[in-house]
Amino acid sequence: MIEFKLPxxxxxxxxxxxxxxxxxxxxxxxRGQVIAVVDTAKAAVEVECWQEGEVFELLIEPGAKVPVGTPIASLLEAGESADTARRQLPRQPAAEPVAPVAPAPALGIPVAGAAPASRPRVSPAARKRAGELGLDPTALTGSGPHGVITLEDVEAASRAPAPTGRGPSERTAAMRQTIAAxxxxSKREIPHYYLSETIALGEAMAWLQTRNAQxxxxxxxxxxxxxxxxxxxxxxxxxQLNGFWREGGFQPAADIHLGMAIALRQGxxxxxxxxxxxxxxxxxxMGEVTDLVQRARNGSLRSSELSDASLTVTQLGDQGVDSVFGVxxxxxxxxxxxxxxxxRPWVEDGQLCVMPCVVASLAADHRVSDGHYGARFLGEVRRLLQQPKSL
Structure with a gap:
């Protein structure tokens, strides 16, 4: 039997x-099938299973809050039947008296095994529409069966007058706490070093303009x-910049999966x-970037998209500032x-001109690399952007 644990x-x-x-x-x-939807501090995430088998038992009821690593389902392996699996289960000791469950905290976060008081279930269509409208669906009152929030509930909330004096939503507050932690x-454990390089984008922007015109x-x-x-x-x-620091050492990533920092509408x-x-x-x-941004803001990401990133890239876009030094x-x-x-003013072939430029920065872990290595990496990024056709 295979135990599937909350990843x-x-x-x-x-x-x-x-x-x-x-x-x-x-x-x-x-393998790769979405088997559940889990609410985190940042988003509702579709959880994928990377094992094959037949579902034997669902161990957790919807609404339960569980720690990472908790078994939430069990699967039968090839050749295993439900009858043989039941015979292999250990005998359960006699049940002991259960202490009363403490009431939920003031924020209304549900306790394990209890139906959530302030985070009712939300239909996929309602969650998507709420993301488009910038609403927190868990703050709404559901009219569907068992209090499920429906698309109609979201549309009705969008037409209602906005309340005054309202503080940040529970999800936004929880997200800020999660990011802060x-x-x-990161700043406590990782010895950061920082580098930056101003990169001319004349060739890249000219190539992009020609290509887009066609x-x-x-x-x-x-x-x-x-x-x-x-x-x-x-x-x-x-x-050496693409991987993870785990168990006291560097583990290179199997592939290059770039985390893309996305600002959410609710903050x-x-x-x-x-x-x-x-x-x-x-x-x-380009298509995958567009799709990922839309799904991130609609709250429909997959678990592999939140756990696989081997290096994160943050771009401030046209409305940002000259440079960013991330954590x-x-x-x-x-x-x-x-x-x-x-x-920006730029000298090209000994002549002063105006050139589109971008400031690229690198924050890196000094346990794994040093400034010389990081500088060569930024130099390679600069070289590649001077040859846009090679991309």
Whole structure:
């Protein structure tokens, strides 16, 4: 029998609330199949199973809040039947008196095994629409069966007058606490060093403008996609920045999965992963970026997208500032930042001109690499962006 445990969806996750099961006992489960939806401090996440088998038992009821690593379901392996599995189960000791369950804290966070008082279940359509409208669906009153929040509830809330004097939502407050805990751990445990490089983007922007002029609106690329691809290709040459610090040592990542920092409408950040970035053409990468941003803001990410990132990239975009120096997201060992692309005075072939430029920064873990290594990495990013066709 296989125990399926609640996975960690990032270093800042200690527990999650089971919102719904996508499987039932007797169902066949394949690798990569979504089997449950779990609510974290940052988002409702679709949890994938990376084992195959037949569902034997669901151990947790929707609404229960459980720690990471807790068994939540069991699967039958090939050749195993439900009858043989039951015979193999250890005999349970006589039940002992159960202490009364303490009431939920003032914030209304549900206790394990109890139906959540302030986080009712939300239908997928309602959660998606609430994300589009910038509403917190868990703050609404549900009219569906067993108090489920429906699409109609979200639409009605969007038409209601906005309350005055309302503080931050429970989810936003929890997210701020989660981010603060992760970043405090990072600064406490990781000896950061920082580097920056101003990169001329004349060649890249000219190539992008020509390409986009010959493309349909759906096929056009944003400059940020070039930056992501350049980082991924540079990591092939500088693998010490692509991996994790675990168990007292560096563990290189199996592939280049870039976490992309995304600002959420209700406040806070989340950094889901774009998988195998170095191997993908720019057009495919652009489509995946668009899809990932939309799903992150609608609260429909998958567990592998929150646990696989091997290096995080933060881009401030056109509305940002000149440069950003980020904090490494443990257990990763580096973070790359890009400020806004802006025209600056530049000397080209001995002549003063105006050039679109971006400031690239690197925050890296001194236990794994040093400033010389990091400088060469930023130099490789710069070199790749001078040859946009190579991307």
């Amino acid at each position: 960690s969806l990032g270093a800042d996750m200690d527990e999650g609330t089971l919102l719904e099961w996508r499987i039932q006992p007797g169902d066949a489960v394949k 992760a970043m405090s751990r 493309s349909t609106p759906q096929e056009r690329l944003l400059p940020g996609v070039l930056l992501l691809k350049a980082v991924a290709l540079a990591l092939r040459e500088y693998p 806070g950040l989340i950094a889901p992963a774009l998988h195998a970035v170095a191997d993908k053409p720019l057009e495919q990468l 490494i997201y443990p257990p990763q060992v580096a973070l790359v930042g890009f400020g806004r692309i802006a025209e």
